[in-house]
Amino acid sequence: MHKTHKTKGSSELYIGLMSGTSLDGIDAGLVDFSDGRIRLLAFHYQAFPADLRQQIHRISQPGQPVLLEDYGALDAQLGCLFAEAALALLDKAQIAPSAIKAIGSHGQTVYHAPAGCHGFSLQIGDPNRIAEITGITTIGDFRRRDISVGGQGAPLVPAFHRAVFAQTGQTTSVINIGGIANISILRHDSVLGFDTGPGNTLMDYWCQLNTGLGYDAAGAWAGTGRVDADLLKQLLDDPYFRQPPPKSTGKEYFSPAWLEQKIACYRYCKAEDIQATLCELTAGSIAGAVLEHAADSTQVLLCGGGVHNRQLMAGLAKRLAMPLLSTEEFGIVPDHVEAMAFAWLAKQTLHRLPGNLCSVTGARVPVVLGGIYPGR
Known part of the structure; x- marks a missing residue:
């Protein structure tokens, strides 16, 4: 009843x-x-x-x-x-x-x-x-x-982020890490937001392909691998990351075919090394967006399923000097x-x-x- x-x-x-x-x-x-x-x-x-x-x-x-x-x-x-x-x-x-x-x-x-x-x-x-x-x-x-x-048509969540997370007199960045990652940059007089690139989508695909599991729980598998610096540079060199906002993307662009084409010359890499590199791709593209467009952020709030990936969170912490906080500290569970x-x-x-x-x-x-x- x-x-x-x-x-x-x-x-x-x-x-x-x-x-x-x-x-x-x-x-x-x-x-x-x-x-x-x-x-x-x-x-x-x-x-x-x-x-x-x-x-x-x-x-x-x-x-x-x-x-x-x-x-x-x-x-x-x-x-x-x-x-x-x-x-x-x-x-x-x-x-x-x-x-x-x-x-x-x-x-x-x-x-x-x-x-x-x-x-x-x-x-x-x-x-x-x-x-x-x-x-x-x-x-x-x-x-x-x-x-x-x-x-x-995307992202649409920055307006809501402004309603619940904007801090008077401060610049706050909100990062949502789903299949695709997006950022909301909340300033006292403006809001900027865009899709930063892949969040979990490529990691999920590679994990499913090589382990049969739907996702890399807590980034544990990525943690067993080593980042290939040359492959990471090749991935981050994609034109999307240099494109100025407004911009949005999806699995249509950062697709299995995109990944397979990028790794074609890196077949010597172990599967876990590619997973570790994909984790760094997500961390690097998100951090790059923050540093280029919101370096004045006093804090970065994190939400979405990606917050449960400890390897990814460590990659972000390594690249960003400002405090990284869960949205739960502001009253909303990331999920x-x-x-x-x-x-x-x-x-x-x-x-x-x-x-x-x-x-x-x-x-x-x-x-x-x-x-x-x-x-x-």
């Missing part, structure tokens, strides 16, 4: 649903925005079955043909799974669906290619099904409206940040407020993001 959550004044409860480029599962966060505060009331994680991960991976491979019937079926299946995650979250919190203003569902990105006059970013996880199954108004398809006004961000973006949309930052995405104007699918 659901209990109805009670707050002082008008209730402002939203759910954020997030599935990132690591393809591990769905993060669901219940967020209370009542009285101008931002509080996480409950969190639920729902892992993807292995066969579903394979389907998503297959459908999102660059250059590969996709059958529309497979695309449509996976879109519907994921919509049902996102809805199940939202209902499981409400059951855990003992809150009725009728108490929720809206769900913000990021969906699962299957292709991100924002460049050019016909640029796009495509997420699946049918919001119609989420709205129908839960009965809750659902907001989805957040990225394409920003692209329609010349933006990258919860993105789900909360899409609850916040849903609130922005429902209140007809812009969700993008032109200084981040390069959009010509601020816009209200996403489509609204009314609940019952």
